[in-house]
Amino acid sequence: MVRAYAWTGGRTRARVRLEIETLVSTTPRAEAADGLRSEHQAVAQLCRRSRSVAEVAALLSVPLGVVRVLLADMAALGLVAVHETAAGAQDGPDVELLHRVLRGLTNLRG
Template structure:
């Protein structure tokens, strides 16, 4: 059995050997579990920072998300690629958006109906599997 970067047991495919983070997920968010803004898991996130902006004084999660989101990514992708729990990623991205470090593009819901384009993209992705 492998462990995730948080030191928790993980079933499934082996995770590349990385040292387990000594920081628990709730400390990354200061104990907050609710993001400052509603943030859908399919919301797209792009880095609003330039390569010249110094993020060295920011938490490592800020730097990782800013770097990863130089290409537009969904909140779910950020969580999966950085192996950070979704709830933590949502809180951190919302904080970064409030500071102007990332731009969040929320999906538009038409009277509660799902976006057809999003569903087509999901279906296309599933077919590629």
Template sequence: MSPGGDQYGTYRHPSAPSNGSPAQAASGRRGTPSALVRPYAMTGGRTRPSHQLAIEALVSTAVDVAQARGLSPEAYRICVLCREVRSVAEISALLAVPLGVARILVADLAETGLVVVQQPQGDEADGGRPHVTLLEKVLNGLRRLA
């Protein structure tokens, strides 16, 4: 347990109330019965996506969001979020889930055709890595933020 009483590795479901202890929320005594959703529950126990997705890969919804209504809450939210093009990193942050979980969920949605993923193109001569110019621009942008 951490000093605040939360267990490490436990993520609060975005729709869960923030008051009460994790044990109360998990038992259903306060808030919704599924107030705490562990990452492995969201991914069905999988730890790797079916195909690799870069954190900067761009994701957009490929179909009408109404077709995603029968999916898990996280998968549905990804479809809603991706009506505007978003990166895998943005999806992870907006859903408040670990990056690995977001990658697995996005890969699943891509396999079903609900989202389209555009992987970044690296320079083939560099083994698919991003070009130095791009990395310099990112670094300069980060320095301006600091």
């Protein structure tokens, strides 16, 4: 088991802002790449189906901050696509976002 800080080179802040509900998915570039680092391979496999930042952290058993840095690095390399979070109505919550969060929590339980 590699210590989490080794995955990020000791960095604690991501270059881009990634919310816990932000969805990421593996790009064709990651699928075709040979010789990815082990942590990149793990994320690429998990994100073949879109996953939230929180899901990736939970499924890898890695702190959220580490996953944010790792995903930001992977996005800069074109290995994952970061999907913009839909903004809801200003008067209330975004119902689709709530459904995605509920699905993610249900997946973590099961």
